[in-house]
Amino acid sequence: MDDLIAKLVQELGLTAEEITDILWLALLQWQSTKKPPTYNFVPPLKPNPDTPSPTDKLDSSQHPGSSNPDVKPNPPKAPLYPRPPQSPSKSPLPQESLPFPVPNARAIRNSRELLRSLRPLMQRVPSQTSWILDEEATVQCFAETRLWLPQRKPKQEPWFELALVIDASPSMLIWQRHVIELQRLLAQTGAFRDVRTWSLDVNSNGKLYLHPKLRAQVNYQAPRSPEELIDPTRRRLILVVSDCISTLWQSGTVTTALKIWAEHGPMALVQMLPESLWDRTALSEVPKVRLHSLVPGMTNQKLLVVRRDRWRKTTSRDIKVPVLTLEPPITSLWSQMVAGKGNIRAPGLLFSLVEQTSFHLIETISVDLPSEERVQRFRVFSSSIARRLAGLLAACPVVSLPVIRIIQDAMVPQSQQVHVAEVLLSGLFGLATSIKADTHPDEIEYRFYDEGIRGILLDSTPAPDTFKVLSKWIEERLGKSLDDFIAILTNPQSNSALVEQTQPFAGVAIEVLKRQGGSYARFAADLELRLLPPIPAPPSFTEGFPPIQTFEFEVATITIEDETEPSSGPNLQPFEFEVATIELKKSGFLGRETELRVKPSRQRATRFSEDLGNGIQLEMVLIPEGSFLMGSPENELERLSCESPQHRVNISSFCMGKYPVTLAQWQSVASLPQVKRKLNPDPSRFIGANRPVERVSWYDASEFCDRLSRYTEKPYRLPSEAEWEYACRAGTTTPFHFGETIISELANYNGEVTYAAGSKGVYRQETTPVGSFGVANAFGLYDMHGNTCEWCADYWHKNYKGAPSEGNAWSSSGDNDNQMRVLRGGSWNDRPASCRSAYRFRYSAFNESYIGFRVVCGLPPKTL
Known part of the structure; x- marks a missing residue:
């Protein structure tokens, strides 16, 4: 140690304080690498002799005393139990229990798409009450009159203000979280002048009234009349949010308010249930129509109607109400209709003012139905996503709204609110807790009508261990959420009564609890002590045997590193x-309209990052090996003869740039020592560190790869044409990896030109930052269609006759005296047909134009 300190002082000139800090930091790092002892904990579950418990599928390694010595034990976890409904007396928590805030998953999972669908309403118009100084007009007035007379002009403000009218019926309790998130989402966008929430209910005399805000948010306020929402300027949107189940709708009481609002402005019904369940609500006998408008902001009663039963005429007693769900495509139709796009027909309903003499009884599933028939009915009438969600809930020991939302986020990310409605109203579930006026929806537990339903779903839908999945999801987001729900953290050994009543839905690692500090750290320490294995008794020794004594010693280990060993990749x-993925779907009540729907999904891939210095990273994505049909089929729209004949190509694994090479990456590599030719550090027309570099020749791109290879000691190069198309398609056979068409919301190209059933979009006339659209293909590559054309290593050939079948570059002299190379992908300036996966174009290797590239890296054999 003395020699080390002397060397640090002599060679680095460090002071005593600096050396002390170094030694202290080294000690902390050494201590942090020491692994704490791990012990197992299995949450106790109520046994069921007929149906296997979801946690029965756990590996034997999770049980104490596992006989497999090679299996590493899992870290101990403290179980999380659902919080019981709060009684009026606010009874205390069980002994040795703590309230624990658990991150709340989003209820509205498609908020970005939902806001995008409301863009037609996000217009700004001159205000009728607010004015600002018109500087230009004031100066003009002074120039003409020589008098300083301030000139005013109306302030620009959002077109509409919004009134959210929430049905206060008990059946809407399960949608309270969705309503709160919807109100918050619409208020935070700034698209509306004002967003206010009202509750809709009836008093004991059956008279309709409004309460300001949600009833869950206020104790009491004076009731208001529905007429209070009338705006003489017709600039107030009214959205009535309901499931249309309560007597408010069954008796027709609500139609009085609907008529008042429909006569004085735009109004719509937001139905919380999917269309497949409307027949079980008060909407079952309401005529379904299509509504359209030729004038922006038209009142509902002036909307034009298209009926399925065209021989019937619309009367003045009919109330025209557009209907939508929280699905962006349907919301988009309504917002475009309100904006006055006459060719847009939104779904709607025709309510009647004729009073109903009796309530419409909602169809319910008989309680006497056997489990098999209940499940069969659900499978016949539900969507595939709802069936998947139900199977996952069957594997979950506790079913509540917060747990459902976490399962959606962690395991069924494509599911939406309508799928939750399909499952909870399917007849498979019942309430496990009684609901009172002050019951919080997050405290309501659901149960299967009988355990036979759970067993059938588990047998037909293989599900992962939800306890593990939920535990991991919670631990990853702990302390990072602004929205939590309360669960109970308890010691199951001290609360046998709670364990008998319910089961834990997740667990939190003891090490995670320790990092929370305070009472959670003390709870974790106490639980860890209870889980410690008993200390074995010391061995007995025979008389006369010398006593055992301890001593210390040092061990030295010599490790020989082979610096010549090649990198393992x-x-x-x-x-x-x-x-x-872009889907073409027949939508609406009439089913005669083709609608483009963007279906998002989550995928996983692997990558590595290359450090180029100064914080600049080059991300490379692993492309798996495989084979594909290269070229386009004869029936592909706007195909070229150079894209044939189609032929099968085998591709070995390689890594490809996640994005096209950016200007920042180009400048970093251009500063490296020259290999064959000089590189211009600023070649691009469109400046931006994260924009793709352009105006790069084929020889410049090759020089970039040579310098990068020398710097990283990895084999970087341009992709072959076959590798590029294989990576772009990512397993698809359609013209684009998005599907049969392309839209400017997903890629940067000349959006004023359409392809197939696509719609006109934006022509940006410049490059965009890489990855700015936020969507990749199935391999994890971004911007494969549009933005910049990309160089390939191949020489140009006029077709694929004689092309290689193993994916390597076709480098033999082609039809151009070795001067022409291949471009792929299309650019911001190209029409969509030139951005297809199979499209290829020839260009001089010396020409720069607005061309970029992305790199590939070969893999050593041992990594394949």
Whole structure:
């Protein structure tokens, strides 16, 4: 140690204080690498002799005393139990229990798409009450009159203000979280002048009234009349949020308010249930129509109607109400209709003012139905996503709204609010807790009508261990959420009564609890002591045997590192990304309209990052090996003869740039020592560190790869044409990896030109930052269609006759005296047909134009 200190002082000139800090930091790092002892904990579950418990599928390694010595024990976890409904007396928690805030998953999972669907309403118009100084007009007035007379002009403000009218019926309790998030989402966008929430209910005399805000948010306020929402300027949107189940709708009481609002402005019904369940509500006998408008902001009663039963005429007693769900495509139709796009027909309903003499009884599933028939009915009438969600809930010991939302986020990310409605109203579930006026929806537990339903769903829908999945989801987001729900953290050994009543839905690692500090750290320490294995008794020794004494000694280990050993390949790490698929769907009541729907999904891939210095990273994605049909089929729209004949190509694994090479990456590599030719550090027309570099020749791109290879000692190069198309398609056979068409919301191209059933979009006339659209293909690659054309290593050939079948570059002299190379992907300036996966174009290797590239890296054999 003395020699080390002397060397630090002599060679580095460190002071005594600096050396002390170094030694202290080294000690902390050494202590942090010491692994704490791990012990197992299995949450106790109520045994069921007929149906296997979801946690029965756990590996034997999770049980204490496992006989497999090679299996590493799991870290101990403290179980999380659902919080019981609060009684009026606010009874205390069980002994040795703590309230624990658990991150709340989003209820509205498609908020970005939902806001995007409301864009037609996000217009700004001159205010009728607010004015600002018109500087230009004031100066003009002074120039003409020589008098300083301030000139005013109306202030620009949002077109509409919004009134959210929430049905206060008990059946809407389960949608309270969705309503709160919807109100928050609409208020935070700034798209509306004002967003206010009202509760809709009836008094003991059956008279309709409004309460300001949600009833769950206020104790009491004076009731208001529905006429209070009338705006003489017709600039107030009214959205009535309901499931249309209560007597408010069954008796027709609500139609009085609907008529008042429909006569004085735009109004719509937001139905919380999917259309497949409307026949079980008060909407079952309401005529379904299509509504459209030629004038922006038209009142409902002036909307034009298209009926399925065209021989029937619409009368003045009919109340025209557009209907929508929290699905962006349907919301988009309504917002475009309100904006006055006459060719848009939104779904609607025709309510009647004729009083109903009796309530419409909602169809319910008989309590006497056997489990098999209940499940069969659910499978016949539900969507595939709802069936998947029900199977996962069957594997979960506790079913509540917060747990459902976490399962959606962690395991069924494509599911929406309508799928939750399909499951909870399917007849498979009942309430496990009684609901009172002050019951919080997050405290309501659901149960299967009988355990036979759970067993059938588990047998037909293989599900992962939800306890593990939920525990991991909670631990990853702990302390990072602004919205929590309360669970109970308890010691099951001290609360046998609680354990008998319910089961834990997740667990929190003891090490995670320790990091929370305070009472949680003390709870974790106490639980860890209870889980410690008993200390074995010391062995007995025979008389006369010398006593055992302890002594200390040092051990030295010599490790010989072979510096000549080749690298085992890049350090690949998993990552998640969003994939978008464009679907063409017949939608609406009439089913005669083709609608483009963007279906998002989550995928996983692996990647590694190359450090280029100054914080600049080059991300490389692993492309798996496989084979594909290269080229386009004869029936593909706007195909070229150079894309044929289609032929099968085998591709070995390689890594490809996640994005096109950016200007920042180009400048970093351009500063490296020259290999064959000089590189211009600023070649691009469109400046931006994260924009793709352009105006790069084929020889410049090759020089970039040579310098990068020398710097990293990895084999970087341009992709072959076959590798590029294989990576772009990512397993698809459609013209684009998005599907049969492309839209400008997903890629940067000339959006004024359409392809197939696509719609016109934005022509940006410049490059965009890489990855700015937020969607990749199934391999995890971004911007494969549009933005910049990309160089391939191949020489140009006029077709694929004689092309290689193993994915390597076709480098033999082609039809151009070795001057022409291949471009792929299309650019911001190209029409969509030139951005297809199979599209290829020839260009001079010396020409720069607005062309970029992305790099690939070969893998050593041992990583394949």
